[in-house]
Amino acid sequence: MEMNWTTAWWIACGVLVAMELATGTFYLLMLALGCAAGALAAHLGMSAQVQMVSAALLGGAAVLIWHQLRRRSPSPPPVNANPDAHLDIGQSVDVSRWNEQGRAQVKYRGAEWQARFSGQGQPTAGRHIIRAIEGSCLQLDR
Structure with a gap:
C-alpha cells in the first residue's frame, strides 16, 4: 500500500x-x-x-x-503581587500607627497581620492598599 x-x-x-x-x-x-x-x-x-x-x-x-x-505582551507580576493569584491584592486595610521600621499590625479578614510599608515617602496612619503578600506579611502602599 x-x-x-x-x-x-x-x-x-x-x-x-x-x-x-x-x-x-x-x-x-x-x-x-x-x-x-x-x-x-x-x-x-x-x-x-x-x-x-x-x-x-x-x-x-x-x-x-x-x-x-x-x-x-507584558510579563505578569510575580505571584505574590498578582491579583489573579491572590484575591487580597488591591484590597484596603486601615493602619492605626506605624513603627520606626515602617511596620505595623493590622486587622484584616478577622485576623492580625504583620504589615510593611512599600510605598514612597514616610508611612502615615490611614487607609492603605495591599500590593503584595510575602508569607504572612502584607506589603502596603497608599
Whole structure:
C-alpha cells in the first residue's frame, strides 16, 4: 500500500498537535498549521516542492508572528503581587500607627497581620492598599 503526500502531511499535522498537547508548546501548533498548508497544497495537486514551500512559509510565518506577539505582551507580576493569584491584592486595610521600621499590625479578614510599608515617602496612619503578600506579611502602599 502506497501512502500519498496528502496523508503524510495530515499525519505530520496530527503528530505535531499531539506533541503540543503533551508539552504545551504553542509553537508546535503553529508548525502544525504549516503542515495543514502542505496537506491543502497536496489536495490541490501541487508538486512536492510547492507543498514543502507552502508548509515552510505558513508554519514559519506563524511561528514568527506568535513569537512577536509573546514578546510584546507584558510579563505578569510575580505571584505574590498578582491579583489573579491572590484575591487580597488591591484590597484596603486601615493602619492605626506605624513603627520606626515602617511596620505595623493590622486587622484584616478577622485576623492580625504583620504589615510593611512599600510605598514612597514616610508611612502615615490611614487607609492603605495591599500590593503584595510575602508569607504572612502584607506589603502596603497608599
